[in-house]
């Protein structure tokens with residue numbers, strides 16, 4: 609496990625957007641960022657799940673979060689500009705962007721991979737995250753010290769049979785991060801990195817590995833040290849890296 613002990617006030621006064629904040633690793637990141645002082649913008653598809661996370665943050669005494677429902681599969685450029693304008697009016701800037709939401713698609717050989725599913729996976733996992741990053745850049749530039757985190761996977765570093773569009777989308781995620789990181793290298797205030805969470809006890813993991821005992825993998829809350837490290841000031845010189853949470 610990545611070792612880092614975050615001070616309680618690590619993210620005080622920070623505004624951090626988390627995609628897929630209603631479940632799994634994104635939910636744990638939203639709770640953890642709020643517990644360390646951040647105002648978290650909860651972005652996701654299922655509003656009831658976002659509401660629950662909102663209530664959990666409030667019950668724990670964290671800063672009042674915001675909810676922005678967004679389906680990454682169907683969102684248009686116009687929707688993302690609307691979201692950016694809302695955030696601009698409300699906060700004026702953002703300090704953190706965690707691209708976490710993803711879908712697995714199907715596990716099947718390339719030869720028979722359903723093209724419609726291919727497009728859906730690429731839309732959720734890479735195309736919309738690209739557009740969201742692009743529209744949010746002006747708000748990130750206004751931060752004193754902004755961190756953009758993309759979520760990768762081991763199959764985004766080495767291709768594996770039958771992982772199809774998911775694997776390819778994670779290679780593209782690593783590529784997007786590297787290109788962006790190189791572009792912001794000389795801007796003192798923005799950095800971009802990837803996290804590979806490693807096997808983690810979530811719905812996606814259970815779906816990908818139905819034969820596995822869930823207890824063999826850590827819970828999302830246990831892999832948060834790297835998520836905190838890369839979002840906080842202790843990593844301000846880290847840019848263009850792909851790091852393992854476990």
Ligand code: NDP
Nearest residue numbers: 628631632633653654679680681709710807808810811812
């Ligand atoms: P989960 O399936 O548990 O959670 C995925 C999250 O993404 C949910 O909040 C889901 O929202 C959201 N989401 C899915 N589709 C959309 C969409 N169209 N629009 C908006 N939000 C959407 O996955 P994990 O927590 O396991 O995965 C988190 C990240 O970690 C992913 O990027 C995944 O690829 C990566 N990862 C996970 C590993 C693991 O072992 N768990 C290993 C390696 C990488 P909703 O519930 O509303 O559908």
